[in-house]
Amino acid sequence: xxxxxxxxxxxxxxxxxxxxxxxxxxxxxxxxxxxxxxxxxxxxxxxxxxxxxxxxxxxxxxxxxxxxxxxxxxxxxxxxxxxxxxxxxxxxxxxxxxxxxxxxxxxxxxxxxxxxxxxxxxxxxxxxxxxxxxxxxxxxxxxxxxxxxxxxxxxxxxxxxxxxxxxxxxxxxxxxxxxxxxxxxxxxxxxxxxxxxxxxx
Amino acid sequence: xxxxxxxxxxxxxxxxxxxxxxxxxxxxxxxxxxxxxxxxxxxxxxxxxxxxxxxxxxxxxxxxxxxxxxxxxxxxxxxxxxxxxxxxxxxxxxxxxxxxxxxxxxxxxxxxxxxxxxxxxxxxxxxxxxxxxxxxxxxxxxxxxxxxxxxxxxxxxxxxxxxxxxxxxxxxxxxxxxxxxxxxxxxxxxxxxxxxxxxxx
DNA sequence: ACTGTTCTAGAGCGACTGTTCTAGTATGTG
DNA sequence: CACATACTAGAACAGTCGCTCTAGAACAGT
Numbered sequence: 001x002x003x004x005x006x007x008x009x010x011x012x013x014x015x016x017x018x019x020x021x022x023x024x025x026x027x028x029x030x031x032x033x034x035x036x037x038x039x040x041x042x043x044x045x046x047x048x049x050x051x052x053x054x055x056x057x058x059x060x061x062x063x064x065x066x067x068x069x070x071x072x073x074x075x076x077x078x079x080x081x082x083x084x085x086x087x088x089x090x091x092x093x094x095x096x097x098x099x100x101x102x103x104x105x106x107x108x109x110x111x112x113x114x115x116x117x118x119x120x121x122x123x124x125x126x127x128x129x130x131x132x133x134x135x136x137x138x139x140x141x142x143x144x145x146x147x148x149x150x151x152x153x154x155x156x157x158x159x160x161x162x163x164x165x166x167x168x169x170x171x172x173x174x175x176x177x178x179x180x181x182x183x184x185x186x187x188x189x190x191x192x193x194x195x196x197x198x199x200x201x
Numbered sequence: 202x203x204x205x206x207x208x209x210x211x212x213x214x215x216x217x218x219x220x221x222x223x224x225x226x227x228x229x230x231x232x233x234x235x236x237x238x239x240x241x242x243x244x245x246x247x248x249x250x251x252x253x254x255x256x257x258x259x260x261x262x263x264x265x266x267x268x269x270x271x272x273x274x275x276x277x278x279x280x281x282x283x284x285x286x287x288x289x290x291x292x293x294x295x296x297x298x299x300x301x302x303x304x305x306x307x308x309x310x311x312x313x314x315x316x317x318x319x320x321x322x323x324x325x326x327x328x329x330x331x332x333x334x335x336x337x338x339x340x341x342x343x344x345x346x347x348x349x350x351x352x353x354x355x356x357x358x359x360x361x362x363x364x365x366x367x368x369x370x371x372x373x374x375x376x377x378x379x380x381x382x383x384x385x386x387x388x389x390x391x392x393x394x395x396x397x398x399x400x401x402x
Numbered sequence: 403a404c405t406g407t408t409c410t411a412g413a414g415c416g417a418c419t420g421t422t423c424t425a426g427t428a429t430g431t432g
Numbered sequence: 433c434a435c436a437t438a439c440t441a442g443a444a445c446a447g448t449c450g451c452t453c454t455a456g457a458a459c460a461g462t
Contacts (some may be wrong), residue, residue, distance in 0.1 A: 020312040023224035035409050109307040110222040112367035122368050153381030160361025166313035180354030189259025
């Protein structure tokens with residue numbers, strides 16, 4: 001990837017926000033990590049740090065939206081699928097050395113009561129996740145109301161467990177939270193995914 | 202409360218961290234909010250901002266440990282108790298204008314991969330919550346393993362739902378997450394709380 | 403080849419950061 | 433009373449913050 005492009009700047013910003021959050025993210029770090037000089041950065045993002053964070057958050061949000069459908073694809077029972085998703089997340093987190101897996105909720109927690117534009121960016125990411133998740137589970141045979149409830153519960157539990165797992169350096173929170181949510185939905189069948197269907201949903 | 206005491210400084214710091222998080226918390230804000238001059242602050246907390254945050258976090262942690270037992274006291278069934286706890290949290294959050302209810306996980310998310318001493322402080326708070334919660338639910342008749350699993354699931358789900366609720370300005374995440382966790386534990390009886398027992402556990 | 407636009411490049415700005423320092427004021431203890 | 437300790441008070445420091453500015457390089461269309 002060529003250095004100094006819009007894309008590299010956003011990639012660097014997301015990577016830094018995953019580790020440091022938003023407030024502790026500095027322009028100097030973005031310069032160093034992206035290879036783009038300050039002038040270029042302000043050329044591409046004239047509104048500065050806030051704009052970069054907003055766009056980086058939204059950018060990374062759409063990437064994460066594809067994760068749940070991917071890990072759920074082979075599952076034919078909702079409870080088992082949820083358990084599998086959390087177990088997968090636990091393994092990923094452990095092998096990543098308990099690094100932050102998702103900057104969205106970290107940043108959302110920081111700014112939800114202090115930076116309105118960023119809060120709105122995070123809200124749109126959450127909103128998209130819920131909409132896409134509802135559509136996905138509906139396509140797998142769940143009623144829309146149930147589908148939305150399932151998605152919200154999974155995201156809340158997963159994000160909370162991410163924080164605790166990172167803090168305690170332990171997979172246990174992810175596994176326990178996964179089992180707790182899954183139990184409610186045991187025995188609910190999932191329709192198989194149509195062959196060759198888009199993974200976008 | 203006399204201004205400039207250790208206590209007022211910690212109180213001010215927690216209040217500020219609830220809104221701004223750790224990185225965006227400044228000494229100047231602590232001075233303004235606590236009424237204590239810089240000299241006094243560094244007299245009481247010679248290690249500076251990090252020490253204040255650590256102690257404030259631990260301080261507030263013990264306060265929150267009493268919340269779940271309080272709202273669960275009258276409940277005699279685990280699933281219903283969990284639903285009641287999340288519904289209570291949703292009402293509290295709405296009437297507080299979706300202000301942050303718990304600085305611990307917000308700060309934990311910020312620092313878990315970048316500030317080791319603060320991470321350890323947050324980890325000890327989470328650890329205490331789990332220990333106290335396990336003891337509490339065990340005293341209400343649950344096996345210790347189940348008790349610990351329930352506590353971890355509740356905390357993860359609650360903290361994740363806090364972030365989403367604050368970001369979306371909606372009670373829905375708290376209610377949905379509560380229902381999802383509660384369903385797994387429906388039908389499990391809780392022993393009544395012994396009359397006049399300590400609320401500390 | 404010429405001209406206008408897009409982008410690179412980084413020195414420098416004022417504001418603010420956490421922290422240190424010296425001085426002075428209370429508050430005990432003998 | 434004297435004297436040490438505990439605390440108040442805020443000016444000042446080096447460093448960093450996000451950001452602006454001017455100047456030149458690269459590339460487009462004609």
